[in-house]
Amino acid sequence: xxxxxxxxxxxxxxxxxxxxxxxxxxxxxxxxxxxxxxxxxxxxxxxxxxxxxxxxxxxxxxxxxxxxxxxxxxxxxxx
Numbered sequence: 918x919x920x921x922x923x924x925x926x927x928x929x930x931x932x933x934x935x936x937x938x939x940x941x942x943x944x945x946x947x948x949x950x951x952x953x954x955x956x957x958x959x960x961x962x963x964x965x966x967x968x969x970x971x972x973x974x975x976x977x978x979x980x981x982x983x984x985x986x987x988x989x990x991x992x993x994x995x996x
Contacts, residue, residue: 924995926951927964927965933951934947934981938987940982941981942981943980962981968994969985970994970995972984
């Protein structure tokens with residue numbers, strides 16, 4: 918099995934959100950800290966939302982956060 922660049926970035930994004938568990942983090946911050954373009958970060962976050970790994974909060978203090986505890990998320994879930 919080959920891990921695509923998108924999968925690698927998804928691992929990194931979920932890892933970043935896990936480090937900041939309980940906080941709402943904006944997509945631009947995630948993109949900058951993980952070295953992923955903002956557009957690609959948003960695309961991956963949309964897929965993670967559909968997989969119910971992350972969720973989004975709208976508004977001026979909005980962003981993304983893990984939907985369930987980091988201990989319950991497996992690599993297989995992200996794949």
